[in-house]
Amino acid sequence: MSPDCWTTSTLPGGLLLAQRQRSAPGLVAARLWIAGGSSLDPSGQRGAHQLLAGLMTRGCGQLDAEALADLVESRGAALRAEANEDSLVISLKCASDDAAALLPLLVQMAGAATLAPEQIAIERQLNLQTLQRQREDPFQLCHEALRTLLYGTGPYGHDPLGVADELQPLERTQLAPLQARLGQDGAVLVLAGSLAADCGDALEAAQAHQPWRAAAPGSPLLAQHGGGNGRLVLLEQDTEQVVLMLGVSTTALGDPDNLPLRLLQVHLGLGMSSRLFVEMREARGLAYDVGVHMPARRGPTPFIWHLSTSAERAGEATTALLDEWQRLLLQPLSDAEWELAQAKYLGQEAFGRQTCGQLADRQALLLGFGLPSDFVERCLARTVDLDAAALQAVAQRWLLQPRLSLCGPAEGLAAAERAWNRHRLGAGPQD
Amino acid sequence: MGLVLASSLSERLLPGLGTVHSWTLPSQAQVVALPLSDAPLVCLDLWCRAGSVFEQADESGMAHFLEHMVFKGSERQQAGAFDLRIEALGGSSNAATGFDDVHYHVLVPPAAAGEACELLLDLVLAPRLNQQDLEMERQVVLEELAQSQDQPDEMALQTLLQLGCGTHPYGHPILGERDQLEAHDAADMRRFQQRLYRAEHCVLALSGPLPSAMLQALLDRLAESPLGRLPTAGHLSTGPGLQLMPGEHRQPFARLEAARLLMAWSLPGAEQREAVAALDLATSLLAEGRRSRLVERLREQLQLVESIDLDLQVLECGSLALLEAVCEPDDLPQVRREIDAVLLGLIDTPPPAAEFERSRRLICNGYRFGLEAAAGIAAVIGNGALWQRPLALHEPLEIMLQLQPEVVQPSFALLAPQRACVLEALPS
Numbered sequence: 001m002s003p004d005c006w007t008t009s010t011l012p013g014g015l016l017l018a019q020r021q022r023s024a025p026g027l028v029a030a031r032l033w034i035a036g037g038s039s040l041d042p043s044g045q046r047g048a049h050q051l052l053a054g055l056m057t058r059g060c061g062q063l064d065a066e067a068l069a070d071l072v073e074s075r076g077a078a079l080r081a082e083a084n085e086d087s088l089v090i091s092l093k094c095a096s097d098d099a100a101a102l103l104p105l106l107v108q109m110a111g112a113a114t115l116a117p118e119q120i121a122i123e124r125q126l127n128l129q130t131l132q133r134q135r136e137d138p139f140q141l142c143h144e145a146l147r148t149l150l151y152g153t154g155p156y157g158h159d160p161l162g163v164a165d166e167l168q169p170l171e172r173t174q175l176a177p178l179q180a181r182l183g184q185d186g187a188v189l190v191l192a193g194s195l196a197a198d199c200g201d202a203l204e205a206a207q208a209h210q211p212w213r214a215a216a217p218g219s220p221l222l223a224q225h226g227g228g229n230g231r232l233v234l235l236e237q238d239t240e241q242v243v244l245m246l247g248v249s250t251t252a253l254g255d256p257d258n259l260p261l262r263l264l265q266v267h268l269g270l271g272m273s274s275r276l277f278v279e280m281r282e283a284r285g286l287a288y289d290v291g292v293h294m295p296a297r298r299g300p301t302p303f304i305w306h307l308s309t310s311a312e313r314a315g316e317a318t319t320a321l322l323d324e325w326q327r328l329l330l331q332p333l334s335d336a337e338w339e340l341a342q343a344k345y346l347g348q349e350a351f352g353r354q355t356c357g358q359l360a361d362r363q364a365l366l367l368g369f370g371l372p373s374d375f376v377e378r379c380l381a382r383t384v385d386l387d388a389a390a391l392q393a394v395a396q397r398w399l400l401q402p403r404l405s406l407c408g409p410a411e412g413l414a415a416a417e418r419a420w421n422r423h424r425l426g427a428g429p430q431d
Numbered sequence: 432m433g434l435v436l437a438s439s440l441s442e443r444l445l446p447g448l449g450t451v452h453s454w455t456l457p458s459q460a461q462v463v464a465l466p467l468s469d470a471p472l473v474c475l476d477l478w479c480r481a482g483s484v485f486e487q488a489d490e491s492g493m494a495h496f497l498e499h500m501v502f503k504g505s506e507r508q509q510a511g512a513f514d515l516r517i518e519a520l521g522g523s524s525n526a527a528t529g530f531d532d533v534h535y536h537v538l539v540p541p542a543a544a545g546e547a548c549e550l551l552l553d554l555v556l557a558p559r560l561n562q563q564d565l566e567m568e569r570q571v572v573l574e575e576l577a578q579s580q581d582q583p584d585e586m587a588l589q590t591l592l593q594l595g596c597g598t599h600p601y602g603h604p605i606l607g608e609r610d611q612l613e614a615h616d617a618a619d620m621r622r623f624q625q626r627l628y629r630a631e632h633c634v635l636a637l638s639g640p641l642p643s644a645m646l647q648a649l650l651d652r653l654a655e656s657p658l659g660r661l662p663t664a665g666h667l668s669t670g671p672g673l674q675l676m677p678g679e680h681r682q683p684f685a686r687l688e689a690a691r692l693l694m695a696w697s698l699p700g701a702e703q704r705e706a707v708a709a710l711d712l713a714t715s716l717l718a719e720g721r722r723s724r725l726v727e728r729l730r731e732q733l734q735l736v737e738s739i740d741l742d743l744q745v746l747e748c749g750s751l752a753l754l755e756a757v758c759e760p761d762d763l764p765q766v767r768r769e770i771d772a773v774l775l776g777l778i779d780t781p782p783p784a785a786e787f788e789r790s791r792r793l794i795c796n797g798y799r800f801g802l803e804a805a806a807g808i809a810a811v812i813g814n815g816a817l818w819q820r821p822l823a824l825h826e827p828l829e830i831m832l833q834l835q836p837e838v839v840q841p842s843f844a845l846l847a848p849q850r851a852c853v854l855e856a857l858p859s
Contacts, residue, residue, distance in 0.1 A: 022469070023447045023469050024447070024803050025445050025446060025447055025448055025799045025802055025803065026445075026446045026447070026799065027796070027799060027800060027803070065721075065731075066722070069720065069721040069722045070722055073720040073721065073722050073789055073793065074785070074788070074789045074792065075792060076789070076791075076792030076793040076794075076795060076796035076797075077796065078796075078797075078800075093796075093800060094796070095796055095799070122730075122731065122734060125734060126730075126737055126738075129689065129737035129757070130737060132688050132689060133688050133689050133737065133757060135688050136582070136583050136584060136686055136687060136688050136689075137582060138581050194446070194447075237686070238685060238686065239581040239686070240577040240580055240581055241574070241577045241578055241581055270518075271514060271518045271523055272502065272511070272514035272518070272524070273511065273514045273515040273518045273519070278511060281571055282510065282511060282567075285567045285568070285569075285570030285571050285574070286570070286574070287571070287574050288571050288572075288574040288575035288578055289575075289578060308574070308577075308578050308581075309574060310573075310574060310577055339519075340515070340518065340519055343518070343519045343520070343521055344518050344519075344521070346521055347518070347520070347521025347522060347523075347540065350471035350472050350521065350540060351471075351472070351523070351538070353471055354470065354471060354472065354803070354804040354805070354806075355803045355804050356803065
C-alpha cells in the first residue's frame with residue numbers, strides 16, 4: 001500500500017481530515033478519533049469516558065436522542081461511539097449518497113453532545129448491567145485480574161466500561177468538563193470509501209459555521225507506570241475449565257522495541273502454524289483456544305498469553321506455558337521460525353486493508369498516535385534489519401517476570417499454583 | 432437485451448461489482464467466481480452439504496469433529512503442513528461447521544492462489560483420518576466443548592433449541608454430546624466423510640483479484656483436481672423439515688449473572704426467498720436499531736432490559752427467529768408482557784410506511800456492507816450455489832426493494848407469541 005493514497009487537510013477549528021478513495025459497493029466508512037479514552041478517566045470516576053462516548057449518540061445540537069437515531073437509522077447507517085484505553089472513537093458506516101448529510105453529525109456529537117440527564121441515566125444503567133453480565137465469562141474475569149496485576153490503579157488498570165461503584169454516581173457535573181476537554185489532546189477524522197466531493201464541502205461548511213476546536217493529533221507517549229502487587233492471582237469459579245493468562249506490560253506502538261515484540265507475537269500466536277498453537281493444541285491437545293493478545297497502544301502495551309484447559313490438566317498446562325516462555329528468553333528463534341514469522345508479518349499487512357472500515361481504523365490510529373503516515377511501510381522495511389538475536393534481546397528486556405492469572409475450579413487452581421511454585425519463572429528456586 | 436437490463440440493474444444496486452461466473456466440473460461439482468480487482472487477497476472457499484443435520488443417530492458431533500480432523504493432513508500433506516505452507520505464503524485458513532453445511536476457506540495473496548487451491552482441495556477431499564491423530568484431536572474438541580459449557584448464555588441458548596426442536600437435528604449441539612464424541616473412531620469418521628463429501632454436495636467459490644488468465648488457469652487444473660474427480664452421490668442431500676414445539680420453560684443456569692428471556696420461532700426455510708426477505712424486514716423493524724419497536728419500548732422507554740436482540744437464522748430445514756432479552760430476574764414477567772404486546776400490536780396494526788422504509792434501508796445497506804471483502808463475497812456466492820439459489824448478487828436487493836407491505840404483514844403472524852418456544856433462564 002502506498003501511503004500517499006491518503007489526502008489530508010485541516011478543517012476550520014483545527015480538525016485534521018484524512019480521506020482515501022476506494023472502490024467499494026457505494027459505501028463510506030468514517031472514524032472520528034479523539035485522543036484520551038479510559039486512560040484519562042479521572043481518579044474515582046473510572047468508566048466516565050465510556051459513558052461519555054455512549055452519550056454522543058444520544059443527542060447533539062438541535063437533535064434529541066430520538067431525532068438523532070431517526071436520522072441515522074432512516075438512512076440505514078450504522079453509528080457507534082466507544083472509548084478504548086487511548087481514545088474515544090465515533091464510527092459511521094453509510095451509503096455514499098448519505099455521507100454528506102451524516103458526516104457533519106460526527107463532529108457535532110464530539111463538540112455539542114447534549115448530555116441530557118435522562119439519557120445519562122439510561123446509558124449508565126446499560127453500562128452497569130453490561131459490567132455485571134461480563135462476570136459470566138471466565139475469560140473476562142481472568143483478564144480483569146491480570147490487568148490489575150499488570151497496571152494496578154494506573155491509566156490502563158481498568159476496563160473502559162469502568163468500575164460499578166465509581167460509575168454509579170456519575171452525572172452531568174462530572175461528564176461536562178470531560179466533554180469540554182475533548183479534542184485538546186488531538187483528534188482526526190478519517191474517511192475511506194466511494195467518496196463524493198460534497199463530503200469534504202459539507203464538513204467544511206459545518207465547521208465554518210460552528211467549529212469544534214481540535215488540536216492536531218500526536219499525543220505524547222503515555223509513561224510507563226508500576227503494576228499492582230504480586231505475580232499470581234487465583235479466582236475460584238465453578239467452571240469445567242481453568243483459564244490461564246500469563247503476561248507482562250511492555251512498550252508503546254511507536255517504541256523501537258515494539259516491532260520485535262510484535263514479531264514474537266506473530267511467531268507465538270498468529271495462525272495455526274504458530275508456536276503456541278502447535279505445542280499446546282496440536283502436540284498436546286491441551287486447549288482449543290490459545291493465543292497471544294497484544295493490542296496497539298500508545299503506552300505500555302500488554303503482552304498476554306491465554307489458554308483454557310480442563311481442570312485436571314491445569315498443572316500440566318501451567319508448566320508447559322512457563323516452559324515456552326522460558327524458551328523465548330533462553331533460545332533465539334531458529335532460522336525457519338524467524339523466516340516464517342517475517343512472512344506472516346508481511347502477509348498480515350494485506351489483511352488489514354480488506355474493507356474501508358479496516359483502512360480507516362488503521363489510519364486513525366497512526367495519525368492519532370502521531371506516527372508517520374508511512375509507519376506500516378517503515379516497519380515492514382525494518383524487519384529486514386532484525387534477526388533472531390535481536391528478538392531474543394528484546395524478549396530479555398521486556399519479558400523477564402511474567403505474571404499469571406488463573407480462573408477456574410479449586411482443584412485446577414491448586415494444581416496450577418503448585419506448578420507455578422515449582423517453576424523457576426514462577427515462584428520456584430532461581431539459579 | 433434482457434442481459435443488458437440485468438447487468439445495468441446490478442450496476443445500479445451494487446456499483447462496481449461484476450457478474451458471478453459459474454462452471455460445472457466433469458464430476459458435477461460446481462465452481463463459482465466473482466473477480467474483485469481492488470481486493471488485496473484472494474479467497475478460496477469450499478462449501479459442502481455436510482453440516483450436523485446430516486449426522487445419523489450415533490454420529491453426534493461428527494460433522495464438526497471431521498472439520499477439525501481435515502487439518503490433520505492428507506496422504507500428500509503431513510499434519511500441520513497445510514497451515515504452515517499457507518501462512519508462509521502470507522495467507523490464513525479456517526473452517527466453520529453449521530447445521531446445514533460446512534466450509535473451509537483460505538485467504539492468500541493472488542500469486543499464491545493456484546498453489547493454495549491445489550492444497551485446499553487435497554486437504555479437504557482426501558483427508559488421512561489417522562486414528563492416532565484422532566485421539567489427540569478428540570482432546571481438543573472436548574476442550575472446545577468444555578469452553579462453550581463454561582459460557583452460561585451459550586448453555587441457555589442450547590437448552591432453548593433442544594426444548595423447541597426436540598428430536599430434530601437443530602436441537603442437538605453442533606459440537607456434539609460428550610459420550611458420543613468419546614466413542615467415535617477413524618472408521619466411523621471415514622464412513623461419514625465418504626457418505627457426504629460427494630461431488631453434487633460441493634461448491635468451490637473464488638473471489639478477489641483474479642485476472643481472467645489466472646482464473647482460466649485455475650479452472651483448467653480443477654478438472655483433474657480431487658474436486659473434479661470426486662464421486663457423485665446420485666442424489667442431493669436435504670435434512671428433515673423442522674417443526675418447532677411452542678411451549679413455556681423456566682430453568683436456572685449456574686454462573687448466570689442476569690436473567691435471559693429466550694424465544695424461538697419456526698419459520699419458512701431458506702428456499703422460500705420472498706417469505707424469508709419479508710421476515711428479514713419484519714425482524715429488523717422489531718429489533719434492529721434504537722428506533723426499532725422492541726428496543727425502543729423495552730430498553731429506551733421502560734428501561735427493562737440491558738439488550739434485546741432478534742436474530743433471523745436462515746436455515747434449509749426451516750428458519751429460526753431467536754430472541755434474547757437480558758434483564759433482572761424480577762422483571763421477567765413484565766418483559767414478557769411488553770414483548771407480547773409489541774408482537775401482537777403489529778399483527779393487528781400494520782406499521783407505517785416510514786418504519787418499513789427504515790428497515791428496508793438498514794437491510795440493503797447491511798447486505799452491501801457484507802460484500803466489501805473477498806471473503807464476504809465468496810461466502811455469499813458459495814453458499815448460494817451450494818443450495819441452488821440464483822447467482823446474481825443483486826437479486827436479494829431486488830427482492831427486498833420490491834417487497835410490498837401486504838407481503839410482509841403475514842410475517843408478524845408467524846412471530847406471534849403463542850407460536851414461540853419460550854425459555855426463562857435464571858441465575859441459580
